[in-house]
Amino acid sequence: MDLLAIADFNLVATHGGVGRASRASGRPKATLSRRVAELEESLGVRLFERGSRNLRLTEEGRALHERTTVLLTEVAHVAEDIGSGTERPRGRLRVSAPSLFSHLAMGRIAAGFAAAYPDVRLEVTVEDRSVDLIEEGYDVVVRVNPDPDEVLVGKRFLRDELLMVAAPSLVRPPKRELDASPVRVVVLTTARENDEWTIVNGSESLTLSPDPILRLGTLTMVRDAVMAGAGAALLPRSLVTDDLAEGRLVSWGKASRKDTEIWVLYSSRRLLSSKVSAFVSYLGTTFPEGSPDELGAMARR
Known part of the structure; x- marks a missing residue:
């Protein structure tokens, strides 16, 4: 595919007409019209509806414009950086991050990143849903336990273990009672039904049946409900470290299931821009050990 034709198409699309694009760029109208027509012919689709005064x-044209504008901008930035002998990160960087991680650390991460890379305009959106990085125009996503995805690549920068915690007033039943009857628990709304929990406490391993009396939307809400005595819960250690140390919560043991992993991901179908590379590297240096203690310490600062 002719990248010059795509660049000319985007120029016309951005300015809303061949004449305006010609005046803004200094390129001949005839050249722009020909390039767009050749691109339409090669793709076998119409990219513009042609009226008497404007385009x-x-x-199909809108989809092509949206998907190629960012790519061509990245190519232009790479070429400019190479020409000037630098790879200085710059431009807008859109990041999607989950709410708990954002609440604990993203404000300080964003401030430190902005200080280190003043030419990058960082924009962080907090949401727990799995956003579509390509369709929604994000450069980077932070995800918890992401599923394998052929479109996204990246690195794990944090690992957190799950603890079963409860308020001190909620005494852990003996093993024989845990085996015999369900345990009152608080879970996320996304928790699976009929999911047994296996808890390890020293050499002791317990398998119990949870009875979800509350289903709440965020881990912070779950923690608050547990501290109020509603039931036990599985929560990340980074979220409850202070509560355990100060006696607001007690631990019944560690969940035997896979630890929680936090990944930073970006598209494998785009050029790895210097701003994305800088953000990924910055997370790695912020959490060099990948430990939940580092996240908890950042939240306490």
Whole structure:
């Protein structure tokens, strides 16, 4: 595919017409019109609806414009950086991050990153849903226990273990009672039904049946409900470290299931820009050991 034709198409699409694009860029109108027509012919689709006074993008044209504008901008930045002998990160960097991680650490991470890379304009959106990085225009996503994805690549920068915790007033039943009857627990709304919990406490291993009396939307809400005595819960150690140390919660043991992993991911179908590379590296240096203690310490600062 002719990248010059795509660049000319985006120029016309951005300015809303061949004449305006020609005046803004200094390129001949005839050249722009020919390039767009050749691109339409090679793709076999119409990219513009042509009216008497202006051009309007078709659905196919809009999709092509949205998906190639960022790529061409990245190519231009890479070429400019190479030409000037530098790879200085710059431009807008859109990041999607989950709420708990953002609450504990993202403010300080963002401030430190902005100080280290003043030419990057960081924009962080907090949401627990799995966003579509490509379709929604994000450069980077932070995800908890992400599923394998052929479109996304990245690195794990934090690992956190799950503890079963409860308020001190909620005494852990003896092993024989845990084996015999369900345990009142608080879970996330996304928790699976009929999911047995196996808890390890020293050499003792317990398998119990949880009875979810509350289903709440965030881990912070779950922690608050547990401290109020509603039931026990599985919570990340980084979230409850202070509560355990100060006696607001007690631990019944560590969950035997896989630890929680936090990953930073970006698209494998885009050029790895210097701003994305800088952000990924910055997370790695912020959490060099990948330990939940580092996240908890950052939240306490």
